[in-house]
Structure formats: structure tokens, C-alpha cells
């Protein structure tokens with residue numbers, strides 16, 4: 421609203437000083453009661469505003485939140501993230517996004533939460549999603565494509581996130597097929613692409629992204645100490661989650677368009693340039709067995725090609741990858 425904007429700009433103009441309610445009311449052309457109500461609202465949105473009798477109000481700062489307003493202010497996309505559904509806490513953003521997809525929510529709908537109680541990874545593994553430190557979100561897309569193309573979206577998303585992290589944090593990220601992003605060999609982001617489809621076409625694609633942003637080492641549970649890290653740990657200072665969400669959405673939109681116009685080839689090349697596994701001797705563990713060999717690359721469908729010691733090339737659709 422106009423009052424909120426005027427209020428914020430007066431408070432920011434007098435940074436570090438107290439401004440009286442009367443002066444704020446004058447600058448925003450409203451009553452002092454309206455000022456008081458808006459101050460309360462700003463506090464609910466994460467602004468820390470000190471108040472002192474006789475002196476007035478002082479803007480101390482703002483915590484890093486990912487509410488609808490935080491993301492919309494500064495978002496440069498046309499469609500992605502234009503419809504945001506924010507939760508303080510929920511079980512899983514994937515679950516809500518699936519429901520919204522069935523209720524015909526528009527393409528680009530984003531479900532995002534401060535905390536997930538039962539965040540999930542592949543094969544019903546858990547994704548640790550504590551409050552206030554990470555980005556836990558699910559993006560709804562409705563590409564007119566056959567379901568075999570769905571895995572490509574994990575790769576599109578990977579490339580987009582790598583670029584967003586590079587831009588916002590100046591950090592180099594590596595991609596581990598199929599769905600992990602690593603810094604110094606530790607997991608910074610996991611991607612979970614799910615779909616609602618029949619044998620011919622995709623109705624909705626739900627891309628879940630879990631990004632560790634501002635966790636400290638001690639914030640991770642024991643079993644993740646060796647395998648997980650956060651952007652703040654890698655960078656040595658806190659990172660704005662809202663900014664990161666904005667850039668991730670921006671790059672996904674860009675690559676999604678590129679993909680629909682020009683096909684998978686340009687994205688595949690980019691993806692391979694960031695991938696750690698390609699050309700390495702790796703072991704791929706699936707539910708039923710494990711195959712070792714050299715990772716040759718990925719197909720246009722996003723399938724990993726693994727050449728064993730007898731020269732036989734195995735297509736790997738889904739697996740956990742290990743290498744020395």
C-alpha cells in the first residue's frame with residue numbers, strides 16, 4: 421500500500437535514528453493510528469523496528485524471509501513464481517504442489533515454506549528442512565510434452581541453480597547426476613522432479629528444490645555432517661534467500677524457454693560442462709544391483725551412459741552414484 425511504502429521510505433531515510441509517529445504520519449499523509457497498524461504489519465513481515473516512548477520508531481533491519489512479498493519484490497520473471505503459496509511450516513511443499521496441480525493452479529505456481537516437517541527425497545528418503553535456514557520449494561510447470569521428457573527438467577533445473585548460485589554467491593557448483601548439486605564434494609542442493617501424466621503427455625511437472633543456505637555446521641544433524649554443507653558455510657557469510665529464489669526462478673524460466681524453442685542440446689552441453697561424473701570411473705547403485713564403469717555422458721533424454729570394463733554401454737535411468 422501507499423502508506424506502507426511511504427513509511428518504509430521515511431524509516432530508511434532516517435536509518436539509525438528515531439522518527440516520531442507524528443512525523444511519519446505527516447510524511448505518509450495518514451493518521452498516527454494507521455502508522456501504528458502498519459508498523460505492526462511490517463514487524464510481522466520480518467522487519468525489526470524499535471519503538472521508544474517520546475522518540476518514535478527506528479528501523480533496525482530485517483530478517484531474511486521468503487514470504488510472498490519478499491520474493492515478488494525484485495522478481496524478474498514473466499510467469500514463474502507469479503503465483504506464490506507460502507507456508508510457515510508444512511509437511512512437504514511437493515505434497516501441496518501436487519494438490520494445487522490437480523486444482524488447476526496456473527503454470528509457474530510456487531509453493532515455498534520456512535520449514536518442512538517431512539521433506540522428502542527420492543525413494544521416500546527424508547530431506548532435512550529446518551526452519552529459517554534453507555529454501556524448500558516446489559515449482560509447478562505444465563509443459564506440453566510426453567512423460568519421457570520429465571527427467572530433462574531435473575537437468576534444466578540443475579543448470580539454472582548452478583548459475584543462480586554463481587551469480588548471487590560467487591561460488592562454483594558441481595552437478596552430480598542425476599539430482600545433486602555439490603560444493604567441495606558436499607551436497608548443497610537436491611532436486612526432486614515428479615509428474616502427473618498419462619502414457620502420452622505430462623499434465624503437470626512438480627520440481628522440488630531443497631537448498632541449504634544459511635545453516636551453520638552445527639545445524640546439520642550428525643549423519644549429514646560429512647555429506648552436506650550450506651552456501652553460507654562455503655561463502656563465509658549469510659546469503660539472501662529471497663534473492664536466490666528470484667534468480668533461480670529467473671534462470672529456470674530462461675532455460676525452459678530455450679528448451680521449448682531449441683530443444684535439449686544447448687542445455688545438455690551446459691549441463692555436461694558442470695557435471696563432475698562425466699569421464700570418471702563410477703559405480704551406479706540402483707535398487708537391485710550396481711554397475712561400475714566409465715560415465716560417458718548423458719543422452720538427449722537425460723539418461724546416463726555407463727561403459728563397463730567389457731565395453732558394454734549401460735543406460736542408467738536412476739541410481740546413486742559413487743566414485744573415488
Ligand code: BTX
Pocket residue numbers: 511512513514515536538539540541542543545546547548549555556557558599600607608609610611612628629630631632644647648649
Ligand atoms: P535424494 O534422495 O537424492 O537425497 C536424499 C538424501 O540426502 C538423504 O537420504 C540424506 O542422506 C541426504 N539429505 C537429507 N537432507 C539433506 C540436506 N538438507 N542437505 C543435504 N543432504 C541431505 C534429493 O533426494 C532431493 C531432495 C528434494 C527436496 C525438496 S525440498 C522442497 C521439496 N519438498 C519436498 O518434500 N522435497 C523437495
